Amino acid sequence: MGWFKRLKEGITTSTTDKKETPEGLWYKCPSCKKIHTAQDHHANKHVCLDCNYHERIGSKEYFEIIFDNNQFTELHENLVSGDPLEFEDTKKYTSRLTESIKKSGLKDALRSAYGKVNDQDLVVCCMDFGFIGGSMGSVVGEKIARSIDFCIKTKTPLLIISKSGGARMMEAAFSLMQMAKTSAKLSQLAQNKIPYISLLTDPTTGGVTASYAMLGDMNIAEPGSLIGFAGPRVVKETIGKDLPKGFQTAEFVLEHGFLDKIVPRTELKEKLGSLLKMLKN
Amino acid sequence: MVFLDFEKPVEELNKELEKLKEVASKSKVDLSKSVTELEEKIQDKIVELYSNLTPWQRVQVSRHPERPYTLAYIDHVSNKSFIELHGDRTVADDKAMVGGWGEIDGQTVMFIGQQKGINTKMRQIRRFGMANPEGYRKALRLMKMAEKFNKPIVTFIDTPGAYPGLEAEERGQGEAIAKNLLEMVQLKVPVICIIIGEGASGGALGIGIGDKVLMLENTWYSVISPESCSSILWRSWNFKERAAEALKLTAEDMSKHGLIDGIIKEPVGGAHRDPQATFETVKQEIKKHLNDLSKISAEERINQRIEKFGAMGVVHELD
Numbered sequence: 001m002g003w004f005k006r007l008k009e010g011i012t013t014s015t016t017d018k019k020e021t022p023e024g025l026w027y028k029c030p031s032c033k034k035i036h037t038a039q040d041h042h043a044n045k046h047v048c049l050d051c052n053y054h055e056r057i058g059s060k061e062y063f064e065i066i067f068d069n070n071q072f073t074e075l076h077e078n079l080v081s082g083d084p085l086e087f088e089d090t091k092k093y094t095s096r097l098t099e100s101i102k103k104s105g106l107k108d109a110l111r112s113a114y115g116k117v118n119d120q121d122l123v124v125c126c127m128d129f130g131f132i133g134g135s136m137g138s139v140v141g142e143k144i145a146r147s148i149d150f151c152i153k154t155k156t157p158l159l160i161i162s163k164s165g166g167a168r169m170m171e172a173a174f175s176l177m178q179m180a181k182t183s184a185k186l187s188q189l190a191q192n193k194i195p196y197i198s199l200l201t202d203p204t205t206g207g208v209t210a211s212y213a214m215l216g217d218m219n220i221a222e223p224g225s226l227i228g229f230a231g232p233r234v235v236k237e238t239i240g241k242d243l244p245k246g247f248q249t250a251e252f253v254l255e256h257g258f259l260d261k262i263v264p265r266t267e268l269k270e271k272l273g274s275l276l277k278m279l280k281n
Numbered sequence: 282m283v284f285l286d287f288e289k290p291v292e293e294l295n296k297e298l299e300k301l302k303e304v305a306s307k308s309k310v311d312l313s314k315s316v317t318e319l320e321e322k323i324q325d326k327i328v329e330l331y332s333n334l335t336p337w338q339r340v341q342v343s344r345h346p347e348r349p350y351t352l353a354y355i356d357h358v359s360n361k362s363f364i365e366l367h368g369d370r371t372v373a374d375d376k377a378m379v380g381g382w383g384e385i386d387g388q389t390v391m392f393i394g395q396q397k398g399i400n401t402k403m404r405q406i407r408r409f410g411m412a413n414p415e416g417y418r419k420a421l422r423l424m425k426m427a428e429k430f431n432k433p434i435v436t437f438i439d440t441p442g443a444y445p446g447l448e449a450e451e452r453g454q455g456e457a458i459a460k461n462l463l464e465m466v467q468l469k470v471p472v473i474c475i476i477i478g479e480g481a482s483g484g485a486l487g488i489g490i491g492d493k494v495l496m497l498e499n500t501w502y503s504v505i506s507p508e509s510c511s512s513i514l515w516r517s518w519n520f521k522e523r524a525a526e527a528l529k530l531t532a533e534d535m536s537k538h539g540l541i542d543g544i545i546k547e548p549v550g551g552a553h554r555d556p557q558a559t560f561e562t563v564k565q566e567i568k569k570h571l572n573d574l575s576k577i578s579a580e581e582r583i584n585q586r587i588e589k590f591g592a593m594g595v596v597h598e599l600d
Contacts, residue, residue, distance in 0.1 A: 082595035084538060085529045089514035107599075138594030145591055167482075167504045169514060172528040173540050176504040177593040179483060180490055183462035184590045191467075207504070209455030210443075210483040215463055229455035229483070230445030238445050248450060258453045 009051075029053050045265040054222050054265055056202060059111040059126035062161055066124060066269055072115030075123070076146050080107050081139045085172055093170040096132065104130045108139035109164065112147045114156060118273030120280065123151050126161040127208075135168035136208055141178030144212065148185040157195040157276055162213040165231075166206020179211035186215050195279050197272070200227050200250065200259070218260045218275065221250035228253075285341045288330065294323045327550040334499070336525040336534075340507060342499040343478045347553040349560070350410075351394035351437040352379060354477060357560035358435075358567060359383030363392065369418035372452060377408045377444065378416030378488075380423040382432075385568060391427035393420045393488055394437030397478070410479075411444035414457035417487045421461050424468060433471040433571055436488040441506060443484030458487040465490035466586055471574035473567060475545070476500045476532075477552075490590070492582055493570045496532035497559070498547040502540075503530035540593060 010033050027041035028034075031053035041048070045065050046055040064070045080097070087093040101107060109131040114123045125147050127134045144160065151158045167175040189196055198216025200209075202225035209229050213219075221227060228235075228248040236243055246252050253259050263271050284292040298319045305312040334342070342348070355363050363383040367374040380393040395412055398404030412420075420436075427434050443454055465472065465488075474491035480502030496502060505513075507525035512518050529535070532544045545566050548555035574582065 078599040079596045080599055082597055084595040085527070087527055089520075089524075089527060138596050141594050142596045169505060169510055171504075172530065173503050173535060173538070174594055176482065176486060177540055177590060179459075179486055180462055180466075180590040181593055183459065184466040184490075184587045187463050187466045188587060190463075207483055210458040210487075211462060212459070214453070214456040214459040228450050229443065229458070230450065234445045235447055235450060239447050243447070247447070256451050256453065258456050 027055075030055075045268070047265050052223065052264070054202065054224060056129055056163070058128045058130055059106075059161075062126045063111075063113055063115075063124065065265065066117055066122070066159075066272065067113070067115035068117065068119065072113040072124075075112040075114060075150060076143050077107065077111070079139050079142055081137050081171070083170075084174060085170075087170040087172070089170070096170065100131050104128065106131050108137065108143075109134045109168075110140040110143050112143045114150070114154075117269060117276060120273065120276040121154070121156045122159055122272070122276060123147050123156050124159045124161065127163045129163045129165075129203075132168060132170075134164035134208075135166065135175070136164055136178050137168035137171040137175050138178065140168075141181045144182045145185045148189050151189060151194050152192050155192075155194060157197070157279065158189065159197045159199060159272065160212055160216075161199045161201060162204040162208050163201045164204060164206070164208040164213075166208055176207065179207050182212045183215065186212060190217075195276075197275065199263075199268075200253075201225050203227070205229065205231055214258065216260075219258065220261045220263045220271075221253065221259050223250060223262050223264055225250040227259075283346050285338070285345065287338050287341070291323060291326050291330065294319065294326060298323065324549075327554075331550055335522070336501070336528075336531050337507065337522040339499050339531050340479075340501050340525055342551045343501050345551060345553050348478060349552055349556045350399065351396045351439055351477065353556065354437055354560060354563060355379075355383060355392045355394070357557070358385055358564045359390070359392065360386075366423060367419070369415040369422060371418060372415045373413075375413050375416030375419055376406050377410055377412040377440075378420055380420060385564065385571075388568075388571065389430075389432045390567075390571075391423055391432055391434045392437070393423055393434065394477075395440040395484075395488070397439060408444055410440045411442055411484065412440065412487070413444050413446070413449045414452040414454050417443075417454075417457040417461050420488050421464055424465065424472075428468050428470050431470060433473070433574070434468065434491075435567055436472070436474045436491065438474060438476045438480050438485045438489055438502075439478035440481055440484045441479050442481040443487065458483045461487045462490055466590070467583055469579040469583070471571060471582060473570050473574075475563065475566075476502050476541075477563075479506075481506050490586070492574050492586060493542045495543045495545055495566065495570075496535060496541050497545045497552060497563075498532055499551050500532060501525075501530040502532075502535055503528045 027038045029048040032051035034050040046057045083093050110127050112125045198219045200221040204227045365381040379396045395410040397410035398407040472491035474489045474494045476496040507521040510524040511520035535541045548558045552559040
């Protein structure tokens with residue numbers, strides 16, 4: 001046992017020993033800094049083979065992980081956001097949208113699709129953090145609402161994968177009302193006794209936590225995800241001292257009784273399949 | 282009376298008036314005519330100022346320290362019949378959220394609302410109207426009880442947001458609010474929600490799902506306060522006026538965008554200049570809407586609620 005112990009994870013090389021990692025072929029874990037081939041990393045569902053760090057991924061990757069043979073039909077894919085408030089901060093909201101669409105190749109912060117998971121039907125609504133911080137605006141709300149209508153019509157269970165900083169400020173009260181809208185639709189889904197599984201991933205905060213993310217018949221989460229209502233910085237300012245270790249992690253939220261289970265991404269598909277099968281039998 | 286910064290001209294006229302009254306009381310000269318004139322002038326000035334408030338000024342009025350809070354409204358509207366009920370039956374009694382039974386001219390109603398403190402000590406105890414999860418759970422408990430006994434619900438919204446504390450996170454602030462949204466949509470009794478001051482974010486919405494959502498004239502309702510919006514989008518606290526404009530958070534804007542169901546007029550110069558008149562207007566509004574809502578079946582009300590909130594949002598479909 002040495003005299004000194006590293007308290008922070010991931011610092012293993014001194015500056016002189018640092019080497020550049022070539023793009024594309026290799027994946028360097030931002031947590032433990034270990035390197036694996038991109039192929040191995042991809043095969044392990046974008047989870048670090050050494051430290052189990054769950055890389056932040058988007059709807060494309062989740063659909064590939066969840067749906068059998070990556071076969072799915074996308075729903076309402078052509079919805080884009082309006083700008084009812086003609087919002088402008090340092091930038092116009094419309095140009096922010098155009099830029100995000102161009103940069104991310106997405107149309108908004110959520111995609112919806114239906115397909116089969118181990119041979120059972122499932123509708124998946126998956127948020128994309130890459131689109132304005134996965135913020136919830138009118139399109140996110142509308143896609144969830146229409147997907148729920150689809151679930152009710154076809155009696156298909158629903159999975160929503162949350163990954164969001166919360167409400168989209170540029171849509172102000174419209175964004176706030178998406179909380180009401182999605183909850184209203186989820187209450188309809190519940191009345192029809194159709195299962196809803198909520199998967200909370202890193203990060204899930206703000207208005208998303210305070211609406212559909214916490215309303216699953218079963219709430220599951222990926223290990224280590226940040227999950228909370230107020231952001232950690234705000235809580236820290238409120239209490240005026242440092243936050244306890246592990247505060248607002250998935251493990252913390254599980255311990256306090258707001259999650260049913262933490263499911264590693266490598267087991268996600270299998271667990272979803274089992275749950276769907278048990279609910280159907 | 283506390284004057285807001287934009288009310289400077291009124292404050293000065295008011296000082297003049299007080300001086301004049303003092304002189305009048307000491308001397309034998311009859312100054313009543315000048316006093317009346319000055320009073321009229323003050324009134325005209327208030328009318329002028331208040332006919333053209335900027336969004337930020339409305340935010341200021343909504344936070345005026347003398348503005349009436351929830352319990353004052355309940356006391357008047359229920360003609361002091363209010364019986365407060367406490368506790369969420371699980372963790373604690375949240376003083377930032379109040380609720381209980383009261384009567385409006387013979388009709389029993391469940392009143393619920395965020396409550397701000399009326400002095401320094403109470404402001405702390407009531408956490409400036411920022412409720413903890415147990416506050417939202419108390420509210421839900423009372424709403425479910427109202428549903429059980431088939432009594433309508435009236436909520437008063439006045440909060441800078443849900444409390445962002447450590448314990449609040451431990452006890453599931455997000456879950457508490459989410460649950461309220463889900464349950465309020467399906468309540469079988471009429472629900473009227475009135476924003477009487479600040480309506481900030483999920484903290485406000487947590488008791489804000491109703492058949493009729495109304496805003497008093499000088500209140501605001503949005504996803505975030507103008508100050509926080511300024512700090513996040515402009516990375517500085519100095520853009521609160523611009524943020525207030527950009528957020529379109531006034532009653533007028535909210536009504537224009539179809540996000541609320543109506544605006545309740547305030548006396549000239551704001552609710553705090555004539556609380557009694559404000560209470561009376563609010564009471565009449567509640568009575569009118571309760572009467573209208575009682576004519577619709579529970580099922581129809583729930584469907585209309587889902588339809589109303591379900592239609593909120595502006596999206597385009599690409600070809």
